[in-house]
Structures are given as C-alpha cells and as structure tokens.
Amino acid sequence: MSQWRRRHGAPSLDVVAGNGLIDRRVLLGRGITIAGGLAAAGTVSGAAAEPLVDAPWSRAVGEPMPAVQTPSAFEKDVTRALSNPNGEFRTSHARTPHHRLGGTVTPNGLHFSINHGGVPNIDPAEHKLVIHGMVRRPLEFTLESLARYPLVTRMAFVECAGNSAPMFAKEPLQTTVQMLHGLVSNAEWTGVPLSVLLDEAGIDPTAKWLVAEGADAQFLDRSVPVKKAYDDALIAIYQNGEHLMPGNGYPMRLLLPGYQGNMNVKYLRRIKVIDQPAYSYFETKNYSQILPGGKTWRFHFLMEVKSFITHPSFGHSIKQPGLYAISGLAYSGTGRISKVMVSADGGKSWGEAALQGPIHDKAFTRFVMPWRWDGQPAILQSRAYDDGGNVQPLRAEFVALRGEASRPVATPLTFPNQHYNSITSWAVDSSGAIKHVYA
Amino acid sequence: MSQWRRRHGAPSLDVVAGNGLIDRRVLLGRGITIAGGLAAAGTVSGAAAEPLVDAPWSRAVGEPMPAVQTPSAFEKDVTRALSNPNGEFRTSHARTPHHRLGGTVTPNGLHFSINHGGVPNIDPAEHKLVIHGMVRRPLEFTLESLARYPLVTRMAFVECAGNSAPMFAKEPLQTTVQMLHGLVSNAEWTGVPLSVLLDEAGIDPTAKWLVAEGADAQFLDRSVPVKKAYDDALIAIYQNGEHLMPGNGYPMRLLLPGYQGNMNVKYLRRIKVIDQPAYSYFETKNYSQILPGGKTWRFHFLMEVKSFITHPSFGHSIKQPGLYAISGLAYSGTGRISKVMVSADGGKSWGEAALQGPIHDKAFTRFVMPWRWDGQPAILQSRAYDDGGNVQPLRAEFVALRGEASRPVATPLTFPNQHYNSITSWAVDSSGAIKHVYA
Numbered sequence: 018m019s020q021w022r023r024r025h026g027a028p029s030l031d032v033v034a035g036n037g038l039i040d041r042r043v044l045l046g047r048g049i050t051i052a053g054g055l056a057a058a059g060t061v062s063g064a065a066a067e068p069l070v071d072a073p074w075s076r077a078v079g080e081p082m083p084a085v086q087t088p089s090a091f092e093k094d095v096t097r098a099l100s101n102p103n104g105e106f107r108t109s110h111a112r113t114p115h116h117r118l119g120g121t122v123t124p125n126g127l128h129f130s131i132n133h134g135g136v137p138n139i140d141p142a143e144h145k146l147v148i149h150g151m152v153r154r155p156l157e158f159t160l161e162s163l164a165r166y167p168l169v170t171r172m173a174f175v176e177c178a179g180n181s182a183p184m185f186a187k188e189p190l191q192t193t194v195q196m197l198h199g200l201v202s203n204a205e206w207t208g209v210p211l212s213v214l215l216d217e218a219g220i221d222p223t224a225k226w227l228v229a230e231g232a233d234a235q236f237l238d239r240s241v242p243v244k245k246a247y248d249d250a251l252i253a254i255y256q257n258g259e260h261l262m263p264g265n266g267y268p269m270r271l272l273l274p275g276y277q278g279n280m281n282v283k284y285l286r287r288i289k290v291i292d293q294p295a296y297s298y299f300e301t302k303n304y305s306q307i308l309p310g311g312k313t314w315r316f317h318f319l320m321e322v323k324s325f326i327t328h329p330s331f332g333h334s335i336k337q338p339g340l341y342a343i344s345g346l347a348y349s350g351t352g353r354i355s356k357v358m359v360s361a362d363g364g365k366s367w368g369e370a371a372l373q374g375p376i377h378d379k380a381f382t383r384f385v386m387p388w389r390w391d392g393q394p395a396i397l398q399s400r401a402y403d404d405g406g407n408v409q410p411l412r413a414e415f416v417a418l419r420g421e422a423s424r425p426v427a428t429p430l431t432f433p434n435q436h437y438n439s440i441t442s443w444a445v446d447s448s449g450a451i452k453h454v455y456a
Numbered sequence: 457m458s459q460w461r462r463r464h465g466a467p468s469l470d471v472v473a474g475n476g477l478i479d480r481r482v483l484l485g486r487g488i489t490i491a492g493g494l495a496a497a498g499t500v501s502g503a504a505a506e507p508l509v510d511a512p513w514s515r516a517v518g519e520p521m522p523a524v525q526t527p528s529a530f531e532k533d534v535t536r537a538l539s540n541p542n543g544e545f546r547t548s549h550a551r552t553p554h555h556r557l558g559g560t561v562t563p564n565g566l567h568f569s570i571n572h573g574g575v576p577n578i579d580p581a582e583h584k585l586v587i588h589g590m591v592r593r594p595l596e597f598t599l600e601s602l603a604r605y606p607l608v609t610r611m612a613f614v615e616c617a618g619n620s621a622p623m624f625a626k627e628p629l630q631t632t633v634q635m636l637h638g639l640v641s642n643a644e645w646t647g648v649p650l651s652v653l654l655d656e657a658g659i660d661p662t663a664k665w666l667v668a669e670g671a672d673a674q675f676l677d678r679s680v681p682v683k684k685a686y687d688d689a690l691i692a693i694y695q696n697g698e699h700l701m702p703g704n705g706y707p708m709r710l711l712l713p714g715y716q717g718n719m720n721v722k723y724l725r726r727i728k729v730i731d732q733p734a735y736s737y738f739e740t741k742n743y744s745q746i747l748p749g750g751k752t753w754r755f756h757f758l759m760e761v762k763s764f765i766t767h768p769s770f771g772h773s774i775k776q777p778g779l780y781a782i783s784g785l786a787y788s789g790t791g792r793i794s795k796v797m798v799s800a801d802g803g804k805s806w807g808e809a810a811l812q813g814p815i816h817d818k819a820f821t822r823f824v825m826p827w828r829w830d831g832q833p834a835i836l837q838s839r840a841y842d843d844g845g846n847v848q849p850l851r852a853e854f855v856a857l858r859g860e861a862s863r864p865v866a867t868p869l870t871f872p873n874q875h876y877n878s879i880t881s882w883a884v885d886s887s888g889a890i891k892h893v894y895a
Contacts, residue, residue, distance in 0.1 A: 069586060069725070069726060072578070072582060072583065072671060072725075074576035074577055074578050074579075074671065074672075074673075075576065075671045075672065075673060075675065075725075076673070077673060078543075078545065078573050078574040078673050079571065079573060079574025079575040079576040079577065079672065079673060080543065080574050080575045080576075080577060080702075081538075081540070081541065081542060081543030081548065081574065081575070082536070082538060082540075082543075082548050082550045082569055082571065082575055082703050083536075083550075084535035084536050084537075084538060084541075084550070085535050085536065085565040085566065086536075086550070086564070086565050086566075086567070086569065086701045086702060086703050086704075087565065087701075088564075088698060088699065088701065088702070088706075089577070089578070089580075089699070089701075089702050089706045089707075090577070091578075091579060091580055091581075091706075091707075092698070092699055095698065095699070096523035096524050097521070097522075097523050097524065097525075098523075099520075099521060099523060101520065101521075102520065102523075103520060104517075104519065104520030104521075106517065109520065109521050111521045111523070111525070117698075118694070118697045118698055119603075119607060119609070119646040119693065119694035119697060119698075120609045120644050120645075120646035120694050120696070120697045121609060121644065121697070122561065122644045122696045122697040123697050124563075124564055124696050124697045124698045125525070125527075125563055126524040126525050126526065126565075127524065127525075127697070127698065128525070130521055130525065132518065132521065134517050134518060135517040135518025135519050135520065136518040136519045136520070136521055137513035137514065137518040137519075138513055138518065138519060138528070138529070139511070139513050139528070139530075140513075140530060141528075141530055142530075143511060144511065147508060164558075164767070165778075165779065165780050165781060166781055167781040167783075167810065167824045167825075167826050168558060168781065168783065168824060169812065170558070170559045170560060170812040170822050171812075205559050205560065205561045206559075207558040207559035207822075232511060232513065232514045233513075233514065233518065234513075234514060234515070234516060234517050234518060236514065254558065255557070255558035255559045257559070257561045257563050257696065258557045258558065258559045258560070258561040258562050258563045258566075259527060259531070259534065259556075259557055259558075259563045259566065260527065260528070260531055260534070262525045262526075262527065262528075263519075263525060263527070263528050264521050264525050265525075267527075267528045267530075268528075268530075286508070286511075286514075287508060328603070339604075340604065341604050342604060342605060342606040342607065344606075344607065371606065373608065373609040373610075375814045375816070377814070383609050383646075385606045385607060386606075387606050
C-alpha cells in the first residue's frame, strides 16, 4: 500500500441480513469507517474532475438577515399536509413531513396539530389555568406565574391516537410516510410538573381522576388518572425553546408523555380533581378504539412501541445501485427504545440498526442501517423493541387482534382507526421506485 | 391534619446559601415537592376566587392551521437582535433572545448567525463540496449524495468567539443577556462524520491540517487540525430536524463541536487537506485573541466552560417578594457540564443548582435553582464546572489574565474581544429592578 493510507483499518462490510444489510458496527466509531467498502462496492460520491467554479451566490453580497429566520426558498415544499386548508367547520389535521426531515427533533413550524374548532388566538395575559374540585384550596395560574416555578425540560413525542389509521385499510394506500404517520412529532418540552401544582392545591387522597379541559371552541376535555399526573405529567409552556406554537396549545398545555395526543390537552384552562372519569365525548366516542365484534376498549391511553422507515420511503426514488442508509424513527409510550431491527427482504432476515443516542424516555430515537442496493427488488421494514420488553407487532398479528377496515377510511367512526402500531413495508422495485405494501 | 393531605411528605425548604437559595433536592422528585413550602413562604399562584369565565377565543371557531406554523402574534417581540438590519456592506450579527426562551434547544428561527457578506441564496442542486489536496482521490459531494450516508445526530452548541465581548468593557453595560451573550445557540445537528469522507478520499498520513472554505461572498476559510476532523467533526445537513437555516449554512456546514463558531464553516464548498495551516484572514486577524501586552494567541479554538443566568435577568422585573426559580444555560467546549453553582449574594455563598438531563457533550445544559426573594437587594451569579475539571473563572481572575477593554467596544479589533467566559452578575434591587454589575 502506498503512502495514501486510511487512518483506520478498512473493515469488510459484513452483510448481516438478506438483500444487502450491512453490519451496524461500521457506524459505531470503533476505529472503523465505511469508506473502505465504498471503494470496493461502488462509491456514493463522484470523483472531482472539474476545478472549483465560483457560483453566482459567491460573487455578490448576500441577503440581509431577518429578525426571525425561515427556511430557504428551495425548501418551500417541506410543509405540513393540511386536511382542511380553508378552515371549514370540521376537524383539521396538519401532518409532519417525516420523509423530508432528519434527526429526531420536529421543528416547531412542522409539528403536527389537530384542532376540532380551529386554532384559538389566546392572549396570554388574559388566559388562566384553574385547578379545582377535590382540593383543599383551588388555585389559578397564569403563564407568568407558571414561569416562576422551577421548570423541567424533557424530550417527548406526542402522537394522535388516530395516527397511521390509513394502515387499517385492507389494501396498502400508495402515499407518503407523512400521510400515513404524520400525526406524531417530537419536541423538547419545558414546564412545571403537574404534581407540584396538585400538591400546592392539596389534593384529596380519595381523588382518582383529573378532568383536563382546553379553552378552544370545543372545550376539549379528557379524564386523566391521578397516578399519571404524579408519574411524569407537565404543564408545558415552552416547545423546543420558545413558547408553544399556536397549534400546539399556546400558551400552556398538558403533556402526558406516551399517552394519546388529545389527552395532552392544549390551551389548558382547567383541571378538575374528581373521583371518577368524566366520560367525555372525546374519550367515549371520538377517540375510542373499536374492536372486531363492535366492542371498544375503555380508556386505552398508551401509544405503544412503533417505528417506520423515513428514508428511503414512498415518494423518494433510488437512482442507481450502490450504498444507501436506511433510516427512520422509533418510539414507545412505555419507555426507551432498546433495539430496532431492519429487514430488506420483507421480514425473512433481520439486522440490528444503529441507534442515535442518547436514547430518551418516550421520545423519538433515530435508527440507521447501511444498505447496499444491488438493483434487485427489496422490501424494507423496521421493527422496534422497547426497554419494557414490548415488541412492535407484525401486521398479521396486529390485524388478527384489532381488525381491518371494511369501510372507506374517510368514515373514521365506523371502523377500527386508533392505536395502529404495526410494521410499515416499502417495496423497492428494480427501477428504484418505492411502493407501500403489506408484507 | 384533615383529609386534605399532600401526596408526598412536605419538605422544609432548606436554605443552602445566602439570600434565600433553596436546596436543589426539592427538584429531584424523591417524593418531595415544593408545594409545602409555598404555603408557608408565600405562594406563587393566587387562590381562585372567580368562577370560570369563557374567554372570547372559546366562544368562536378559531383560525385555520397554516402549512408551516409560526409563533403567536403575542410573541412578535421574541426575535433576534440585528446589528445590521439594512444589510449594509459590513458584518451582520443576529443575536438569540435567551431571556425570552426556556429549555435547551434554540428554535431554528432564533438561532444566532453572523455573516461577513450577507446570506447567500444557494441552490442545493448546484452546490458541491469538494475534498481535495493531500488525498489519494479528490471527491465531490452534493446534498443528495451526503444524504445517502449513515447520518449521525447530536446536540451541540455553536458560539462565536466574540460572544460576550461587551463584558470586556471596564464598566458593566446595562443590557440584556441577548446583547451580552446572544452569539451562542444550541441545536440538534445531523450529518455525516467528516472522518468517513476523509477516509473515502484517502488522506495522506503526513497531512496535519484541513482548510475549510465557504461559498459565501467572502469565501470564509479556516484551518482545522486533522485530529479534530477525526474526533467529532460532522458535515451537517439538518438542524433541529429540518435542512439548515439559510443563515446557519444551508445546504451544508462544518460542525466542530466546542470550537469557535466561525470555524464551523457555513455554505461549505471545499476542504483542502494540507500539511500546514493557511493563516487565513479569519484566523490571523478577525478572530484573534489579543492579550495584555499586545500579543495574540495563535489558534485558540476552544470555547471554554461558561454559564449565564437567563431568568431573571436584565429587562425582567420581579414584582413582589416570594418564590422564584433562577434558571440559566451552561456549556463547555471540552465536554459535559458536571455542576453549576449559584449565588444570590454576589459570590459570598453558593448552592448547587439542579441540572436538566440528560447532559449532552458540548451542548447546552439548563440549570435551575429555587430562590425565595425577601425583597432585599441580591446579586445573582452562576458558575459552571465541566467533567474535564475546568471551572468558569471569576471576573477578577479572568481580567487579570486576559485584560479589559481600554477602548470603546465598537472598535473590536483594537482590544481584547474574544473567548470571554467569566461570570455574569445580575443585581436585584429592593424594587425588583435588575442591573448588570461586576461583582
């Protein structure tokens, strides 16, 4: 070997599972890099033939900086998908474009949001949160008074119970990860532990439930077990460092890590401490899980272990054979992700992906798996495991338990449409086009 | 005690240091809350006397959701401070409003930025990064080809070497934490380890330096030791989940965790591998640390351990005696924050603050200290320690070593103006007004 050596030993890129999945240890920085194999297996980059040419933007002074910067105009199609862009008198959904994002934080502008009565424009100086009911002393709080408490900061995902509902359909819908799984996002939330406020109010020891109510036009209300309030509930006032987005509950919301999104009541104006659940519309009808046979689960709060591949996924195209990274998001309402397995042959064989740490409790974890595509058909899948021993179910297992949709997806109250957490499969054909399949 | 009990034992709020600093263990969730003491010591919240009244925004349908959401109109003054809002032909600074933010992530819209020739409007389809010089095979990369590598995700602060330069002034400037310390921000960055790309190019073992060059109108270039490239350098393409902001290097930048901001070259178009530093303008003049006696340090890269209190701080006012939280940010270019001590009596006594974990390497850590203000004058300080054994210096120690400004702060090249990391002191007077002092 000449003087041109690599700094580290060049590993063999051991294939660990079918269709070209490569040992994740090449990512773990033990003096091993992926470059050696790239030379052997076809390279990602091209050799630089041309000398540097100064681009137009290098030959003139650029733009002034704005007081609040926004993404490049070249990113103008990286937006939320809106189900009700004109604000008609019905529920509105805004879905996160996971197929266009990287890392684990969802930027605030793209955090998913669902509102049943539009987004209220709340003056924080006029908004109050009241804690009352079975307490020694009812209390009221403002954004300003909450900010005086010692605040807690944590990462957490929030997921709509109806996220991924299109996957209850009998045939796989040909659409993006945004349309399938865009009703989950992940942020750093900062707020006051609810337990601190309940203790200050002096909660009756026989109390079992809280009813949390929002100040939106529907007064969305949900019953929350007192135990959850003492486990890890926050009254959140910051989202990724700044005050909450209008669509995410400004100026304050309940955060119940791992529980279905609508229980994380936005625009929070009231917590009533009681001894039984309220059986509100939003917990007995709108967000109920209908089971095969027509029964429903009462109070199914937890968003269970789940993952999906974001890169590559439907809407992307793979232009030529070579080395790629399969990457996606995993999360669990019961704790931390312990492992994500990836398959490129529709589940016949699996390899363990690298996880980007630190791995947070009840928050997104990004997984990455190197993959050498040989130009042949492949079916990409991911399967997440959490530290509570829970495993993301296979689709066949899941459908047997929970049912499939026998009616159109557009009639959400008539078929099972909640808490879907099974595996998503992307089929790559020999042209590099990607379809959604059930496998 | 009546049936109205607290869920947990009510702690005494042990004072751990002068002027009302309270034991941080009240924050750590060992079955202890702060509520008991609140009742004894004056409460943050008010008792709720009025029944709930429906606000105007609860009585009408709200606004439609936009494709990209933006902060509430009530937050319109939470912006970056601009040094050159009209884009005149000079350097521009945009400073982060830390006194209006919480948590540890800086939202992308408010991430600090400095540009010497405006913000280039780069078409990512036309932008290339070339790695050349002492390599076996020169390579070029596009945003699309970089996205095919297994990407790494991490939190990291980026700080301008000139951040906090106003604190070299002989008299304390009466201004906000934004104007004093707003040239540092923290984000989740996702990109390709530079070591992977250098290994692919095949770096000459005698190479010692890289010259990184941007595609902005100044072609900002800096020399970087090869060792740093192999330690933890990334070519970052995502910032808090989305592609980089235009002012932060879109479509790709160098990320050198812990090294001064300008070395994290934005709009990166070239890395040349060489055997000696380039001695570029930006490393020999513009970002040089001038020492007492007129000498300068050659290649002082590291941003050393530092902290500052953001809440309360200059511009806030404390309206009445009672319980507050002292909160701020700590970070170190050498590793993780191990401890932050807080004083309310100008450094005569110190108490250990609670840290919001997990604590990331070379990233912001939020510290919090409960404080009962008795209405008397107080001087608030924070002092950070890192896991490398480094301690944030006292001002007297720091000035003795590094000097003070003998000329106006507006002439930055004529006085010591780099790498300021000493303690910031906020004096609270008996009216609750806050001044910046040296103590």
